[in-house]
Amino acid sequence: MFVCLCNGITEKQIANVVREEGIGNMRELRLSMGVGSQCGKCVQAAQEVIDATIVDE
Numbered sequence: 001m002f003v004c005l006c007n008g009i010t011e012k013q014i015a016n017v018v019r020e021e022g023i024g025n026m027r028e029l030r031l032s033m034g035v036g037s038q039c040g041k042c043v044q045a046a047q048e049v050i051d052a053t054i055v056d057e
């Protein structure tokens with residue numbers, strides 16, 4: 001499912017960078033993938049994916 005429509009980024013892609021690159025917050029995710037850098041509507045959902053992925057480990 002797409003989390004960030006502006007950049008075409010899915011939940012799975014976010015979970016992967018959290019696991020593989022150690023991305024731990026929105027600032028790092030924005031710098032890495034551009035998530036949240038345009039309309040900003042995805043920020044809360046993206047944060048939830050980060051949190052759920054970290055808790056999952």
Ligand code: FES
Nearest residue numbers: 004005006039042
């Ligand atoms: Fe992510 Fe617009 S949906 S910046």
